[in-house]
Amino acid sequence: MRRLVSSLAWLAVACLGAGALGAIALRRGEPVNGIFFVVGAGCTYLVAYRFYSAFLAARVLSLDPTRATPAERLDDGRDFVPTNRWVVLGHHFAAIAGPGPLVGPTLAAQFGYLPGTLWLVAGAVLGGCVQDFVVLFFSLRRDGRSLGQMARDEVGRRAGLLAMVSVLAIMVILLAVVALVVVNALKQSPWAASTLAATVPIAIVMGLYMRYFRPGRVIEASALGFLLILLAVVAGQWVAHSPEWARVFTLTGPALAVAVIVYGFAASALPVWLLLAPRDYLSAFIKVGVVLALAAGIVLVRPTIQMPALTRFVDGTGPVFAGGVFPFCFITIACGAVSGFHALIASGTTPKLLTRESDARLVGYGSMLMESFVGVMAMVAACALEPGVYFAINSPAGIVGAGAERAAATISAWGFPLDAGAMHELARRVGEETLLNRTGGAPSLAVGMAHIFSGTIGGESLLGIWYHFAIMFEALFILTVLDAGTRVGRFMVQELLGRALPGIARPGWAGTLVTSAIIVGAWGYFLYQGVLDPLGGINSLWPLFGIANQILASVALVVATTILIKMGKRRYLWVTLLPMAWLVTVTLAGSWQKVLHESPRIGFLAQASALERQIPEMPEAKAAEARRVVFNARLDAAVTAFFALLILALLAEAATEWHGILAGRRAAASTESPYVRTRWAEGSSS
Amino acid sequence: MRARLRAALRILWWRVREWSGDAAYETYLARRGGGEPLTREEFYLDGLCRRYHSGRPDRCC
Numbered sequence A: 001m002r003r004l005v006s007s008l009a010w011l012a013v014a015c016l017g018a019g020a021l022g023a024i025a026l027r028r029g030e031p032v033n034g035i036f037f038v039v040g041a042g043c044t045y046l047v048a049y050r051f052y053s054a055f056l057a058a059r060v061l062s063l064d065p066t067r068a069t070p071a072e073r074l075d076d077g078r079d080f081v082p083t084n085r086w087v088v089l090g091h092h093f094a095a096i097a098g099p100g101p102l103v104g105p106t107l108a109a110q111f112g113y114l115p116g117t118l119w120l121v122a123g124a125v126l127g128g129c130v131q132d133f134v135v136l137f138f139s140l141r142r143d144g145r146s147l148g149q150m151a152r153d154e155v156g157r158r159a160g161l162l163a164m165v166s167v168l169a170i171m172v173i174l175l176a177v178v179a180l181v182v183v184n185a186l187k188q189s190p191w192a193a194s195t196l197a198a199t200v201p202i203a204i205v206m207g208l209y210m211r212y213f214r215p216g217r218v219i220e221a222s223a224l225g226f227l228l229i230l231l232a233v234v235a236g237q238w239v240a241h242s243p244e245w246a247r248v249f250t251l252t253g254p255a256l257a258v259a260v261i262v263y264g265f266a267a268s269a270l271p272v273w274l275l276l277a278p279r280d281y282l283s284a285f286i287k288v289g290v291v292l293a294l295a296a297g298i299v300l301v302r303p304t305i306q307m308p309a310l311t312r313f314v315d316g317t318g319p320v321f322a323g324g325v326f327p328f329c330f331i332t333i334a335c336g337a338v339s340g341f342h343a344l345i346a347s348g349t350t351p352k353l354l355t356r357e358s359d360a361r362l363v364g365y366g367s368m369l370m371e372s373f374v375g376v377m378a379m380v381a382a383c384a385l386e387p388g389v390y391f392a393i394n395s396p397a398g399i400v401g402a403g404a405e406r407a408a409a410t411i412s413a414w415g416f417p418l419d420a421g422a423m424h425e426l427a428r429r430v431g432e433e434t435l436l437n438r439t440g441g442a443p444s445l446a447v448g449m450a451h452i453f454s455g456t457i458g459g460e461s462l463l464g465i466w467y468h469f470a471i472m473f474e475a476l477f478i479l480t481v482l483d484a485g486t487r488v489g490r491f492m493v494q495e496l497l498g499r500a501l502p503g504i505a506r507p508g509w510a511g512t513l514v515t516s517a518i519i520v521g522a523w524g525y526f527l528y529q530g531v532l533d534p535l536g537g538i539n540s541l542w543p544l545f546g547i548a549n550q551i552l553a554s555v556a557l558v559v560a561t562t563i564l565i566k567m568g569k570r571r572y573l574w575v576t577l578l579p580m581a582w583l584v585t586v587t588l589a590g591s592w593q594k595v596l597h598e599s600p601r602i603g604f605l606a607q608a609s610a611l612e613r614q615i616p617e618m619p620e621a622k623a624a625e626a627r628r629v630v631f632n633a634r635l636d637a638a639v640t641a642f643f644a645l646l647i648l649a650l651l652a653e654a655a656t657e658w659h660g661i662l663a664g665r666r667a668a669a670s671t672e673s674p675y676v677r678t679r680w681a682e683g684s685s686s
Numbered sequence B: 001m002r003a004r005l006r007a008a009l010r011i012l013w014w015r016v017r018e019w020s021g022d023a024a025y026e027t028y029l030a031r032r033g034g035g036e037p038l039t040r041e042e043f044y045l046d047g048l049c050r051r052y053h054s055g056r057p058d059r060c061c
Helices: A002-026 A034-060 A085-096 A100-111 A113-140 A147-155 A157-186 A190-213 A218-241 A243-249 A253-269 A276-301 A325-332 A341-346 A359-383 A387-394 A404-413 A420-429 A442-456 A459-498 A509-532 A538-566 A574-596 A604-617 A620-662 A679-685 B002-020 B024-031 B040-052
Strands: none
Touching (some): A002 A034, A002 A113, A034 A276, A034 A359, A085 A276, A085 A359, A100 A113, A100 A359, A100 A387, A113 A574, A157 A190, A157 A459, A190 A243, A190 B040, A276 B002, A276 B040, A387 A404, A420 A459, A538 A620, A574 A604
């Protein structure tokens, strides 16, 4: 009887989810409410978790609840600590949720709400969650080994090196792109720039508090930091209204880029307790708080979706970034659906904390579902804006024209009515000079979030405060990634160069400064190039980041497939092979188009050639700028081609290994740690 | 009823402290092996060093 009730309940959940997704997909010409997205995604996640993740746990991975985890076997109270599974879920979610699931869906909204939403939901349950779960499980069975180590041990030495190089490459592009999002959000905005600048001394005060006054008291210091940050958001309004201070904090894109580069260098070289750690703690609290508040806000406000299901830009002529819905929707939305970067986190701290092997299902599969839900909420926030407003904020001046009137005329001609006066009014209401051409996704997401938050608390009068709170939240998120990523990149450079120059790997200021300069110089170059790009930078750099991230996901799935073959799970190889094949197809198609597409807006080489032909007719100052853009376009083409070659090389390496094992020519040597029975199982049996 | 609520809130508070890292020192003291324990300050700095000097990313994009 109970089984029948349970089956009927799950059938009802499945029907509800299918109904909501059907309404999203099939309604044309009628407005859709944001609550359909929440219900459709939520029900799909519940069904996927209950059935698909259970299938993966039982049949594919054969999770063994009697087997001791590394946290139990190697428990040292520091690195390896058996931890409550809900606490680990919180840890893991806070680690994987960054700006990506917020920005990617916002940018992909240019295709309409449908492609991105379907990819967020389907990509997560069939790809992203599977990747996170299997990598976490395999690392758990190998004492918490990293993805790179597993690639070397399971696929081969070259695969390990390829994984390491791809991690470093993605790091450089990732840091440049997220820094560019911050720069675009802060430029010409004294309120936002002063608020974010204030977070640096606030983090230092927190760092001093946790270092000297109350060592390790994270919650006290974070509460103090949060109050000071709220004060900084409010004070930013005064800064914006003060002619002297507003002048100081009204910064151009290049000036902000230099400031972010200097900041990144300082954060990489300074002691971690002073800046990086306090910012990280504060960011984790604000991140979880804002995500919960956004979910509650969407349920309470139930915003109507203004964006059509599909826009004319599915053909690749979109103003936010160029390229058709295939493959660019699946590259633009990486985090939120499938993100290779998660494989690094799943093979990092998390496997050292799990108390029971069965907890890997909740933490690996479950936290990725939560991240996907964040992406769906970002999509709702972006699509709740008037499409004309969305395109006005996210389109570069090079496409819609400079000035509100020209932008309004261009965007209205696309079929998205926009009134220049309404844009001025919206900017005034959120406390900005202008919202036009604020590419990168962060400002439009902040406008969407501000509408949702102000619909819940404070109404119209707090719209400006909520907008700048949202900008501060996104920028804080991003700077935390920038700090931590630069430092990790620095260690990777030290490790790579240390093989040839041992002196650089030794502890000391010289090595720290040199390697910090190398990694900051690498992402700083791409950042500066993006800032100077006449199409706003996001157009070229975000797809590059998406390609790099999805290639890393392919690396993780290649390693997972290899281990499944060695485990003798041949009949279940499709669980990793299908998402891997999709990602390889998407990344290779995307790389091909970014390098060789004949449209100058899509293909880097076509862009370089088109511009080069115009140089002889340009005045010298403009010609110099054009020559730099030509060089950068060719550099981007080379980087993209390098990514494509990387994945092809890894696939060739893995295919050789797979063929050898399947044909019986190679032993399927396992690198799993030996079985040790868990004391929890002993306790329960006694 | 009130006692049960208080106990539940105490557990919730402990979980939040565990999640944030606020309770890491207490966990260490409860689980460490033999030898002189680190002071709270030493433990905090040691934890930061291991977390941020591992060369492994622990924050995603």
